[in-house]
Amino acid sequence: MLKYNYIIIPSIILGIISRLSMLRVDYRQYPSYPQGVFSHFTLGIVSSSLGAVALPALLEKEFSAVTFLALAAQQFREVRNLERQSLENIDKTELVARGTAYIEDIAKAFEARNYMTMMTSLFVSLAIFIFDKLLIRSYSILLGGILGLLIIVLFHKIVSRELIGEIADIYPAKISFKGPILTVNGIGITNIGLTESREIFLEKGMAVEIVPKNQNAVVTLSNLGQRKAIEHNVAIQLGIRKDLDQPDFAPYISRDPDTGNLVFVIVSMENDIEYLILAVKRTLVLESAKRKPLSSYVGKKAAD
Known part of the structure; x- marks a missing residue:
């Protein structure tokens, strides 16, 4: 797998950037700082790593490694459940409660962001692999990075929600x-x-x-x-x-x-x-x- 470091490392970096771009603490103070932010940042590293190694694992015919993607999906669903439970517990202490619909909306957003992080890394690794067949390696990494930044912008537009x-x-x-x-x-x-x-x-x-x-x-x-x-x-x-x-x-x-x-x-x-x-x-x-x-x-x- 070391021979694919030129794919894995840039893909992980772009995946982490993707997660950081969606990890903001505003007036709602959720995720909380620093514990909540650190937890979600760590999950971002995990999800970007899974997306980055998926293609090299397939190229090496390590099909068992790809099953970790399925395990990751299960883990991200558990993250959603944990976020929901945490917010429901906190909601009891609010003078003006969020309500169950708002809580469910937040929990789904955190789950989706982990998937987006993983997909960003996966698409970057795929792009670098394809460009490497056509161009010299440094150019393929550069183009893969640019594509990754465009994917991050695209994901932001896709998941952006309307305001009242x-x-x-x-x-x-x-x-x-x-x-x-x-x-x-x-x-x-x-x-x-x-x-x-x-x-x-x-x-x-x-x-x-x-x-x-x-x-x-x-x-x-x-x-x-x-x-x-x-x-x-x-x-x-x-x-x-x-x-x-x-x-x-x-x-x-x-x-x-x-x-x-x-x-x-x-x-x-x-x-x-x-x-x-x-x-x-x-x-x-x-x-x-x-x-x-x-x-x-x-x-x-x-x-x-």
């Missing part, structure tokens, strides 16, 4: 009360019994209306998991006044059954409507929440 701002328009909304009922743009949300709490909502609360751009967006935004993701992301970025024993100040999302529009209200630590709109716009559309009724014959005709 791409499927809906977000506008400032007015908070008011009909007796003890909290309303936003005339849509009733919840009963706020304490006078002091109602005064805080009127003084410090912010609200927006989320208007879907088409029928696909209407169905997607009606998903409860998607709504929980919006609540969690906004609460993390802008802070929240709520404490454990203050249920009145939880963020609320309610749906207008006539139009499919959503109204969202929160009493945050940072009272700036411009950044509330921006936080909602930048929330990911969950893969498990996405629906496309307009792609069906019935849905398209019904919407006409």
Whole structure:
């Protein structure tokens, strides 16, 4: 296998670069730093190594070595399960929970990134092997590296997900009360019994209306998991006044059954409507929440 080092080493390096490019710690702090980041970086090395040695193993007729790819797939599924369990345990400690749909979305993303790392290494090794038959070795390694970088960019585009701002328009909304009922743009949300709490909502609360751009967006935004993701992301970025024993100040999302529009209200630590709109716009559309009724014959005709 040493004679294939010119294939294996560049392939591993490009695979690691691929994993690092997808390993970012942002406001969600997941994966956590440094333990979580180190764990996923280590898995990236393992997955890139498996992808890099697959072709040399086949060339040497070491077919038993290729079975490690199947074992890797099983291991990556276990990673998904572990991430799900970890996030579910953490979710119990959040003032505003992520919700099961958001957790499943994150777990699937981590599993998929390991596969992408392995495929990057595999494609680079294949490219270097083919180019080596046509060109001198240094050129074949260079072209394989360039192809690997293009594959990384392509994978980023393939797995990039829509944001709420791409499927809906977000506008400032007015908070008011009909007796003890909290309303936003005339849509009733919840009963706020304490006078002091109602005064805080009127003084410090912010609200927006989320208007879907088409029928696909209407169905997607009606998903409860998607709504929980919006609540969690906004609460993390802008802070929240709520404490454990203050249920009145939880963020609320309610749906207008006539139009499919959503109204969202929160009493945050940072009272700036411009950044509330921006936080909602930048929330990911969950893969498990996405629906496309307009792609069906019935849905398209019904919407006409």
